Structure formats: structure tokens, C-alpha cells
Amino acid sequence: MARPRLILGLSAYYHDSAAALLADGEIVAAAQEERFTRKKHDARFPENAVRYCLSEVGAGLSDVDFVAFYDKPFIKFERLLETYLSYAPRGFASFAKAIPIWLREKLFLKDLLIRELKRDAPGFDWAERLRFSEHHLSHAASAFFPSPFERAAILTMDGVGEWATTSLAVGSGNRIDMQREIHFPHSIGLLYSAFTYYTGFKVNSGEYKVMGLAPYGEPRYARTILDHLVDIKPDGSFRLDQRYFNYCAGLTMTSERFHQLFGGPPRREDEPLTQRHMDLAASIQAVTEQMVLGLARAVARETGERNLCLAGGVALNCVANGKLVRDGCFERIWIQPAAGDAGGALGAALAIHHLQDEGPRQVAQGDSMRGSYLGPQFAQAEIEARLTAFGARFRVLTDDELYAAASADLAQGKALGWFQGRMEFGPRALGGRSILGDPRSASMQSVLNLKVKFRESFRPFAPSVLREAVADWFELGGDSPYMLLVADVVARRRIPMTQAQSALFGIDKLNVSRSDIPAVTHIDYSARIQTVHAETNPRYHALISAFAARTGCPVLVNTSFNVRGEPIVCTPEDAFRCFMGTGIESLVVGNCYLEKAAQDPSLQRNYESAFELD
Amino acid sequence: MSFVRELWRFIVARKKFWLIPVMLVMALLGSLIVLAEGSAVAPFIYTLF
Incomplete structure (x- = not known):
């Protein structure tokens, strides 16, 4: 069988470095470096993410046909110089801080990348295999090519790339036409x-x-x-x-x-x-x-x-x-679920495949992102070995036993760590690396914020809802698989405020229950919705179904599996560490079921101050 | 050398010849700053740089 054509996309050296891999144009793996190094927004060369992506297809760096970088450093430098020039002599302090970094590193980014790539594949002419895609073209490619549309308008907006901060384009088939x-x-x-x-x-x-x-x-x-x-x-x-x-x-x-x-x-x-x-x-x-x-x-x-x-x-x-x-x-x-710069790695690879190589595009039903579950996963035997080595005490349950135990814990108001299948690509946890709770509980928001996530009390939580039940609970008719749409809770499930409650100011309204699912209903009745689909995450779908059968509520609180300032967990060990350092009461990793009360107390740790606050 | 070649290609492609003296002055000034300080501190607004 012919070896697939591999294109590796990279974003690095600014924030959120990441790698993504295409095999014959199909998205097979993508991950952010921070998940491996445990340093939030890690901007270093994504060596761990690269290694992981290649391991998904059993390849090494020397098997890669092209490496695509997500922006063009010379054009960025041009913008920097022209900006300083137009403001001179003002801006010298900023210049004095920025220029050394450029002269030492960023201006020579191509050499830097080649040096990093040569460490794992020294015999290759990387200068020929390394390509650069403009920042907003990378974003546009990441937005259009994986989408379910044959044709679409494309709008990309961010802080700044090279020069562009906003771009408008039209995508059709395997082409993107930048308009302004x-x-x-x-x-x-x-x-x-x-x-x-x-x-x-x-x-x-x-x-x-x-x-x-x-x-x-x-x-x-x-x-x-x-x-x-x-x-x-x-x-x-x-x-x-x-x-x-x-x-x-x-x-x-x-x-x-x-x-x-x-x-x-x-x-x-x-x-x-x-x-x-x-x-x-x-x-x-x-x-x-x-x-x-x-x-x-x-x-x-x-x-x-x-x-x-x-x-x-x-x-x-x-x-x-x-x-x-x-x-x-x-x-x-x-x-695009990885709409930030991490997703630029994916976009750069897609831009090289479709726009430069003129690779054909298959428009997938739903989309081509595989639910954004594009990161590492662990086999059951490996999970058991890793947890055992860590001193964890667990029971291995069948699928049905697992859904029953987990849904019972949730119905009792416990915070549950849920670690299943492949890790998500992008900033949202979508039921692969999530902390879950009962949305009907009025105290769940403050419990999760203060005892589990160690973060500000006003931070809202998002609901995961079975796709087939979304219209019964929220004013949303379509899909929102990536938790990127906000809609209101349906009117019949809202609880109007009393006169006294309405008179409260700002954050004092935090504890006013606004609906039948107060833990995920913001003060204005809005909720950031994730629709859960049996096709893309059958295990998460089965858990919510079990919770619905028990409680009549097909909705769960879903927050990322981490504490404030910590990258989302990647491995079973990360999950166990977070479990032992926070108020999470039970943990499910694959088919392993762990209860806090059964664990060795000496493994508990002070986790709250382990990460720099965001 | 490859860096200079690529920079030249970039200037030709973007028709930004007027940037050459600016680059030289900035490179000189920047080198002085690099030599004067021990380590480069990451700027605060790192998105922009």
C-alpha cells in the first residue's frame, strides 16, 4: 500500500503552539503543546505535539512530505518596523524590548524551525519541505476546508496576524479567494x-x-x-x-x-x-x-x-x-473549534494541501473535525497500568455499570471527572477531558468554581445537552457541537426574578436561580451550549442518556478538566493528580471508576497554588 | 547567507526597498540593545510581537 502523503502543520513562538497532521488531506491528529508540557499557553516549538501527531500514523518526521508554518515572520517584522517608524521617537521602550527577541530568534525563524526539525530527521533538506502560510489565510483555511459547506463566505477576526486583523474571503471547493x-x-x-x-x-x-x-x-x-x-x-x-x-x-x-x-x-x-x-x-x-x-x-x-x-x-x-x-x-x-492560533497549525497544513498542492476536498457530513477529538487516547490496559503505578485505587466496571455509577454520583450532586477517548483540540473540553456536574443544583456553580476550579465565583458554566433534546431546553434548533454558540434557556424552564431580586446589583444576582437548570443558566437566561452527538462521542452521549433516564434531565454541567491556570489534562496521571488536588469526588478514566474516599490520603496534594493564575 | 538571500527576495517581492536603510539602522540599534542587556525579556503585549 502506498504511504499516505503527510503534511504537518505548526504554530509556535507566539502563544498556544500546536501541531496538526494531515494524511492524504484527511485530518488525523492535532494537539496543543501545553497539554504535554503542562505549561499554559506554551509557545515553544511543539516537539511533543509533533511526536504525538506522527505516532497516530506510525510515522517519523522523515516521512513527512511538507511542514507548514502558520504565519510569515518577515511580513510581521515589516509591520513592526513600519509601526515603530511611524510612531518614532515614541515607542522606544517597546522597541527596546521587542527588537532583541526578533534579532535573536524570530527573524531567523526558518533557521530555528529547520534546526528543531533536524534534531529528529537530520538527513532531510528541510529548507525545501518547509512552507509558510499567511496568518489569516491559515485561519480561513481552518474555517472553510473542514466545514460541511461546498461554498461559503469566510470571516476571520483576531488580534493581529502579519498585517491583517480581519479578513473576508469566499471558499469554493478546494479554493479560497481573499476579498478584503x-x-x-x-x-x-x-x-x-x-x-x-x-x-x-x-x-x-x-x-x-x-x-x-x-x-x-x-x-x-x-x-x-x-x-x-x-x-x-x-x-x-x-x-x-x-x-x-x-x-x-x-x-x-x-x-x-x-x-x-x-x-x-x-x-x-x-x-x-x-x-x-x-x-x-x-x-x-x-x-x-x-x-x-x-x-x-x-x-x-x-x-x-x-x-x-x-x-x-x-x-x-x-x-x-x-x-x-x-x-x-x-x-x-x-x-472552527480551535479558532485561536493553535488552529492556525491545522489551517496552515490545509492551505498547503488544498491551495498549493491543489489536493481535492471531500465535504463531510457534519464536518471533517471528528468532533475535535483529535488528541491522544489510552487503551484500557494502559490506563490500568498507569493508574496502578501512580498508587490509585480503582474498580474496573463494564460500560453499563460505569454509566450507572457515574450518573448516580452526578444525580447526588457530586463533581465527577470524566476522561474518555481522544483529547479535544481547541480550548473547550467536549466530554473527552471534562469535569461534570448536575445542572439542577443551585449550589453547583459556586461549588465547582471555588472548590474544584479555584476560580472567580462569577465564572459561568456551560451545559452539554443531548442533540435530540436541545430544543426542549434551549432556544436553539441546530447543532452546537463545539460549545461556540450561546442561546437562551426556553421560556417555560425559566424562573422569573422577584422584585427584591431584580433590585440587586450586578454580581449580587449571582446566586439567584434563573431556571430549572440554574448551574448552567447565566444571569440573562443565556447558556453556552454543547450539543452531544452519538456519532462523535458515543460514551458521553450514553452517560448523559443514563443521567436523563435517572433524573429526566438530558443536560450536564461540563467544564474543562483542569484548575485555574492549568492546561486541560492529557494523560490518566494528569487526571488523577487533578482529582487528588481538588474537590472532584469521583473519577472515571476509561472503564476505571475511582472514588475520593477510597484513595490513599497521603496522595492528596495542595493543588490550588500549583499553577500560575491566568 | 541564506537568511540574507531570503530577506532580499522578500524585499523584492513586496517592493519595500525603502525599508533597507530602516532595517540597517534598526539592526544596528537593536544590536546595541542586545549587547547592552543580558537577556531579552518577553514583552508584555506578546500578541503584537
Whole structure:
């Protein structure tokens, strides 16, 4: 049998390095390096992820036909130089910090990559086999080629790639035609990050927190943002008034003029969150939604396409995505589950396969992402050996016994670690590496946040619901397999607020039950939904079905299997460590069932301070 | 040498000849900064760099 044509995609050296592998154009494996090194957002060369991807097809690096890198460093350097030049002499401090890294490493990225690749395959002419794809083309390829559409409009939005921050394209068959781009410094991602910074969260990881905080506030600054910071044009494009920002020339996101406009300096990390911060979060969320909708409507008008594909970090804003679906400017929307830079590795490989090699494209039913379960898995015998070596005490159950025991624990309000099959690719846990809970419990949100995840009490949790039952519980008719759409709980399951509850301010409303499934219902009745499909994750589907048979509720709380600041678990050992360091009460790994009470207490550890906070 | 060749190809493809003196000055200035400091600290807003 002929050896398959292998294309390895890489993203690295900025944040979230990752590898993805295509075999004859089919996506066979993808993983983020952080999962192996246990360092969140690890940006180093993804040597472990590369090794893992190749092991899926029994190949070595010397069997790879092409390696594709997800952006073009020279063009990025050009942007850097031109930006510094246009702001000079301002920006010297930023220049002095950035230039050494470029002169030592990033400018010589091709040599650096070749050096890394030669370590495992020294005899190859990697200069010939190494290809580069533009950042937004990588995102566009990751959005369109795995999608279920023969034709679609493509919208990619993020902080910044080389020059582009937003791009509009049309995909058809195995081609992508770039139509227009919006260039740095005008960027939805950077605008959102500016408010992430201003509200006291970390840029590049705290954006989720701003989105989670938004429903507690009122968008009372939205008008100010639109009047001063952003100029939205009729064709959906936009300009940011750079006098309010400092990211072009400084080492902060916002300028003094920004602070004056919004009435004070940025919140320090240790300062308490106030109603003002929640109102700021609500305002930037509202403006972002308006900008995304404006762009999408313009793309629909210009291209006449009925389908839309999304990628780029902004496509992880599931609240905006939900509004886009309900707006109806496109009939169908598909979002790449690894929409951030990790997904660029996959997009770069797909761009080389389809656009450069003109490889044919098979449009799959559903999509070609295999449910995003593209990471490592462990056979039952290996799980038992690894857990035994770690000193874990477990029982091996049949499938039916396992679903019964796990669903009973969940119905009793226990937090359950659920480790099955292949690890997910992308930021969301989708029932492969998840912590689960009972959504009917009013206390589940605070228990999971404070005792299991060690994170802020306001952070919302997302529901997993059987696909066939989604319309009974949420105002969503279609699929949302990757937890990237937000929709409201159906009206008949909502609990209206009393007058006294309505009078509460902001985060005080946190403990008000809003529906029959309060643990996954946000303060505005919204929920970030994952539809669970028997075809892509039969074991998770079977567990939720068992829980539904026991309780009448085909919904579970699903949060990623990690604590704050920790990458999602990858191996059975990672899962056991997290289990022993947190309030998780039972753990299922493959067919092994573990109860906290049965474990050796000496294996418990202080896990809360083991990871740097995000 | 291959780096210089590739950089030249890039400048020709993008028609950015005016960047050459800027690159030289920045490289010189950058080298001084590299020599002056022990280690390069990752910048705060790392997305941009």
C-alpha cells in the first residue's frame, strides 16, 4: 500500500503552539503543546505535539512530505518596523524590548524551525519541505476546508496576524479567494483586549472573563466607545482612534486619554470588581457584537453566499456567535473549534494541501473535525497500568455499570471527572477531558468554581445537552457541537426574578436561580451550549442518556478538566493528580471508576497554588 | 547567507526597498540593545510581537 502523503502543520513562538497532521488531506491528529508540557499557553516549538501527531500514523518526521508554518515572520517584522517608524521617537521602550527577541530568534525563524526539525530527521533538506502560510489565510483555511459547506463566505477576526486583523474571503471547493482585509492597528481583537486589560484581566487569556462578566452589567459605556474609540463604516469595516490606545508604541494596551474617558486608571489585579467594571464589560461586549454583525451582514451582501465560516480568536466569542446565528444574515454558520492560533497549525497544513498542492476536498457530513477529538487516547490496559503505578485505587466496571455509577454520583450532586477517548483540540473540553456536574443544583456553580476550579465565583458554566433534546431546553434548533454558540434557556424552564431580586446589583444576582437548570443558566437566561452527538462521542452521549433516564434531565454541567491556570489534562496521571488536588469526588478514566474516599490520603496534594493564575 | 538571500527576495517581492536603510539602522540599534542587556525579556503585549 502506498504511504499516505503527510503534511504537518505548526504554530509556535507566539502563544498556544500546536501541531496538526494531515494524511492524504484527511485530518488525523492535532494537539496543543501545553497539554504535554503542562505549561499554559506554551509557545515553544511543539516537539511533543509533533511526536504525538506522527505516532497516530506510525510515522517519523522523515516521512513527512511538507511542514507548514502558520504565519510569515518577515511580513510581521515589516509591520513592526513600519509601526515603530511611524510612531518614532515614541515607542522606544517597546522597541527596546521587542527588537532583541526578533534579532535573536524570530527573524531567523526558518533557521530555528529547520534546526528543531533536524534534531529528529537530520538527513532531510528541510529548507525545501518547509512552507509558510499567511496568518489569516491559515485561519480561513481552518474555517472553510473542514466545514460541511461546498461554498461559503469566510470571516476571520483576531488580534493581529502579519498585517491583517480581519479578513473576508469566499471558499469554493478546494479554493479560497481573499476579498478584503482590515489591517493593524484597527482590530476587534485588540479593542476587546484593551478592555480586558483595563478591567484588570490578563491580555490573551482574560477575554473569557470579560465575556462572562458582561451580563452582570449594563452597556452604559457603549455609546462612549462608539463616539470616541471606534468608527464603524457602512461596509462593516472600522477604524480605531489610536489616541486612546497605546499598543502600537507602548507596553500597555490603553493610553491616558482612554483612562480619562472612562473615569480612572486600569483596575489592578488585586482590586475588587465593581459595577463599573461590569458595565464596561457589558459595553465592550455590546460593541463587539455590533461590529461582528456589521461585518457579517456586509459579507452576506457582498458575496451573496448563504453559508458562513468563522475563525480567529474573536470567533471564540460565543455570545456574539449566538447573535450572529439569530440575526439570520446567513442560513448556516460553522465555526472552527480551535479558532485561536493553535488552529492556525491545522489551517496552515490545509492551505498547503488544498491551495498549493491543489489536493481535492471531500465535504463531510457534519464536518471533517471528528468532533475535535483529535488528541491522544489510552487503551484500557494502559490506563490500568498507569493508574496502578501512580498508587490509585480503582474498580474496573463494564460500560453499563460505569454509566450507572457515574450518573448516580452526578444525580447526588457530586463533581465527577470524566476522561474518555481522544483529547479535544481547541480550548473547550467536549466530554473527552471534562469535569461534570448536575445542572439542577443551585449550589453547583459556586461549588465547582471555588472548590474544584479555584476560580472567580462569577465564572459561568456551560451545559452539554443531548442533540435530540436541545430544543426542549434551549432556544436553539441546530447543532452546537463545539460549545461556540450561546442561546437562551426556553421560556417555560425559566424562573422569573422577584422584585427584591431584580433590585440587586450586578454580581449580587449571582446566586439567584434563573431556571430549572440554574448551574448552567447565566444571569440573562443565556447558556453556552454543547450539543452531544452519538456519532462523535458515543460514551458521553450514553452517560448523559443514563443521567436523563435517572433524573429526566438530558443536560450536564461540563467544564474543562483542569484548575485555574492549568492546561486541560492529557494523560490518566494528569487526571488523577487533578482529582487528588481538588474537590472532584469521583473519577472515571476509561472503564476505571475511582472514588475520593477510597484513595490513599497521603496522595492528596495542595493543588490550588500549583499553577500560575491566568 | 541564506537568511540574507531570503530577506532580499522578500524585499523584492513586496517592493519595500525603502525599508533597507530602516532595517540597517534598526539592526544596528537593536544590536546595541542586545549587547547592552543580558537577556531579552518577553514583552508584555506578546500578541503584537
